[in-house]
Amino acid sequence: MPQSFGDDALGYFTERLDQAVTRAALIGTLHRAKRNKAFQDSRLVGLAIDGTTAGHSTHRGCEYCRPQHNANKEVIAYSHQMASISVVGTGLSLPFDVEPYGPGDSEYAAGQRLLARARSQLGARFADYLVVDGEYATAPFLHAADRAGIPVIARLKDNLPELSQSVERRFATCPPTRVYRDGKDRLEVWDADDFAPWETLRWDRVRVIRYRQHKPDKTIVEAQWLTNLPSRRVGSLSLYHLAKSRWEIENQGFNDAKNRYGLEHICHHHPNSILIGWLLVLLVLVIERLYRIRYLHRGTHRVLSADQLCRVLWLSLSKPSFDTG
Numbered sequence: 651m652p653q654s655f656g657d658d659a660l661g662y663f664t665e666r667l668d669q670a671v672t673r674a675a676l677i678g679t680l681h682r683a684k685r686n687k688a689f690q691d692s693r694l695v696g697l698a699i700d701g702t703t704a705g706h707s708t709h710r711g712c713e714y715c716r717p718q719h720n721a722n723k724e725v726i727a728y729s730h731q732m733a734s735i736s737v738v739g740t741g742l743s744l745p746f747d748v749e750p751y752g753p754g755d756s757e758y759a760a761g762q763r764l765l766a767r768a769r770s771q772l773g774a775r776f777a778d779y780l781v782v783d784g785e786y787a788t789a790p791f792l793h794a795a796d797r798a799g800i801p802v803i804a805r806l807k808d809n810l811p812e813l814s815q816s817v818e819r820r821f822a823t824c825p826p827t828r829v830y831r832d833g834k835d836r837l838e839v840w841d842a843d844d845f846a847p848w849e850t851l852r853w854d855r856v857r858v859i860r861y862r863q864h865k866p867d868k869t870i871v872e873a874q875w876l877t878n879l880p881s882r883r884v885g886s887l888s889l890y891h892l893a894k895s896r897w898e899i900e901n902q903g904f905n906d907a908k909n910r911y912g913l914e915h916i917c918h919h920h921p922n923s924i925l926i927g928w929l930l931v932l933l934v935l936v937i938e939r940l941y942r943i944r945y946l947h948r949g950t951h952r953v954l955s956a957d958q959l960c961r962v963l964w965l966s967l968s969k970p971s972f973d974t975g
């Protein structure tokens with residue numbers, strides 16, 4: 651008699667799986683994609699690191715469930731936290747590793763572990779830059795990137811008051827360095843590569859760009875980024891696009907992984923089961939994207955989205971079969 655197996659068996663199984671094997675599969679897939687020229691349309695390949703939460707629940711499911719507070723500091727829910735790393739800036743976002751962090755740990759420390767692991771597994775020449783949000787723009791993280799041999803582009807916010815103030819003093823009083831037409835947007839860019847590093851940062855100089863993006867609907871987006879990428883290698887407009895590639899880890903990374911690939915749901919609250927579940931979701935996402943966006947795109951037809959492709963598949967299944975005999 652065939653017997654079905656229950657959730658307990660799956661829980662027992664995933665608690666004992668070796669995460670290193672799934673991580674190696676993801677790294678191997680990226681190496682193969684690069685060898686097969688999946689990123690060849692982009693001059694530079696980027697990496698982005700950022701944090702997110704998943705597995706929201708109203709009660710605590712395990713010791714790694716972290717409380718979420720409302721404005722009055724009352725616990726309203728629990729969730730699991732992770733930092734993730736993704737290939738960006740190539741027209742093909744591929745999130746390829748996650749690092750969970752629990753009580754006593756931080757997104758920032760998890761991000762540094764991710765970066766060190768990516769460097770040792772991908773090799774020094776896989777990516778050309780790393781792009782991160784403002785909370786990673788600290789001397790220890792930038793030094794970790796130096797050790798990994800990768801230039802960084804980091805959002806400049808008020809958490810670096812010394813640099814922010816000298817940037818404001820210089821840029822507020824002078825016209826933009828360059829004005830561009832970028833698609834339908836008008837873009838004003840201020841760019842200078844000779845700001846003094848703040849006290850703890852062991853860089854000779856800091857390059858900062860500020861952009862003011864005027865969209866056709868009159869909205870204006872303004873932001874500042876710091877970097878150690880030299881201007882002779884990456885011009886102002888290119889640097890603007892590299893900085894914008896950070897959004898991929900939020901949109902094509904976390905949002906897609908949660909809404910379309912099931913990253914949000916935790917089947918079994920055990921640290922190893924959760925990590926294995928997340929890594930398997932990333933492996934599925936990476937293979938699916940490589941297949942759909944690169945392999946299926948050979949030829950002249952346009953790239954289909956995953957749900958368009960699914961619809962085409964269903965329609966093709968309903969075609970009348972014909973007699974081959």
Ligand SMILES: [Zn+2]
Nearest residue numbers: 711712715919
């Ligand atoms: Zn939990």
